[in-house]
Amino acid sequence: MKKLGFGAMRLPENGRFSKGIDLDLTCEMIDYFIEKGYNYFDTAYPYHSGKSEETLKKCLVERYSREDFILIDKLPTFFLKKEEDMEKYFNIQQERCGVEYFDYYLIHDIAKRNLNAIRKFNPYEYVKKLKKEGKVKHIGFSFHDDAEFLEEMLNEMPEIEVVMLQINYLDWESSAVQSRKCYEICRKYNKEIMVMEPLKGGTLVNVPDKAKDILKTSKPEMSVPSWALRFVAGLKDVSIVFSGMHSIEDVKENIETMDNFEPLDEKEHKILQDVAGIIKGVNIIPCTYCNYCAENCEDNIPISKFFELYNADLRENHFKFSKYLDEYNEYASIAAYASDCTFCGNCVDSCPQQLDIPEYMGDVADYFE
Ligand code: SF4
Ligand code: SF4
The missing domain is CATH 3.20.20.100 (NADP-dependent oxidoreductase domain)
Structure with a gap:
């Protein structure tokens, strides 16, 4: 095989x-x-x-x-x-x-x-x-x-x-x-x-x-x-x-x-x-982390990384929340925060999973910030 x-x-x-x-x-x-x-x-x-x-x-x-x-x-x-x-x-x-x-x-x-x-x-x-x-x-x-x-x-x-x-x-x-x-x-x-x-x-x-x-x-x-x-x-x-x-x-x-x-x-x-x-x-965000959306975000938000951290914490029942929060802040400080999302929607058409990225970004901002 x-x-x-x-x-x-x-x-x-x-x-x-x-x-x-x-x-x-x-x-x-x-x-x-x-x-x-x-x-x-x-x-x-x-x-x-x-x-x-x-x-x-x-x-x-x-x-x-x-x-x-x-x-x-x-x-x-x-x-x-x-x-x-x-x-x-x-x-x-x-x-x-x-x-x-x-x-x-x-x-x-x-x-x-x-x-x-x-x-x-x-x-x-x-x-x-x-x-x-x-x-x-x-x-x-x-x-x-x-x-x-x-x-x-x-x-x-x-x-x-x-x-x-x-x-x-x-x-x-x-x-x-x-x-x-x-x-x-x-x-x-x-x-x-x-x-x-x-x-x-x-x-x-x-x-x-x-x-x-x-x-x-x-x-x-x-x-x-x-x-x-x-x-x-x-x-x-x-x-x-x-x-x-x-x-x-x-x-x-x-x-x-x-x-x-x-x-x-x-x-x-x-x-x-x-x-x-x-x-x-568990209601994780059904992102496959392909990163196609990355180049369409003028605000440079690390979309897939944020979804990955959010999903990891949900999956693990919040046992390591402070670890993921630190990692979130580390990425956000060199790129942008989820709350910097302007809901412009430029990323949406590039997503093969047809995710409502801006809406999920709001969830991530609420969660980590
Ligand atoms: S909707 Fe948010 S995440 Fe998507 S491109 Fe615009 S600013 Fe970036
Ligand atoms: S394009 Fe869609 S599936 Fe791919 S990383 Fe971005 S949000 Fe996730």
Whole structure:
């Protein structure tokens, strides 16, 4: 079961406030991953503000033969202002990654909020042209919207080969993400399915204590994240599951799960339903910490970091409130406070989870300030 892919959205950084990626550690993680027989890598234009693509060039492309790895990149639909931008971004991505071709090239973030760009610039025709020219081997899109819209898009883009979906046991029956319904639509249209956010940005790693106890009691030898990976990797027609790896421990733990893969049985599926209910009951902000919103906030509010601290404290039942408050104040003092939010709404359209960020920011301000 080599269904595990290396997601390069949450690479290890140098220090807490630094934006630089730890290259030595990333090389070590990639070396281990490849040595164990895994070879899928996923990146995108905005990840780490462009540094994800550059890091893969240094740690992967320049250190391995091109045929040793499968590289997926994505056309940044949300940045398109004119038709020529598609070619501009593709050239930049080739340059940043140092490759002549991408194995998969996906239209990034097909969603209703990007419909104007989809209709106006026709990225579907553009990726088909790239495929014809041999600059990409396979084409597809990543998707963040409801199942009805997915079906509409698949009808409009029949030559799409692969769809990348957000699937995890928490979003499986969610009315917003609609993981199950979207998965079923892809199967109906015979599309290859790639999975993103199997751990929901770490939410399914750091589960509330009550949920952790249930998982640990049911199968003491199995780690908490391994339940989430087994849930998605066991789904029929899922070709690869991308986990955003942040440390060498993440890589080892994920590989351990996949090397010794066992699909979930019926009883275990039921356990995960109960666990999902507990996690939902804590009312955390359903942020996946992708950080897409960061660049749209002129007030420089560390949105995802604040949501992370808020969620961590709720999950841990306020036992470490003063620790998280200190951390909140530390970030706020070098960037901005949640209460500096002007409710301008500029961040909202960039959020693939369609969160009402300004409203949540008000909650964070009330909570920590
Ligand atoms: S609504 Fe608040 S968090 Fe969002 S961009 Fe405006 S100031 Fe920043
Ligand atoms: S608020 Fe939305 S865009 Fe920002 S980090 Fe969370 S999920 Fe990503």
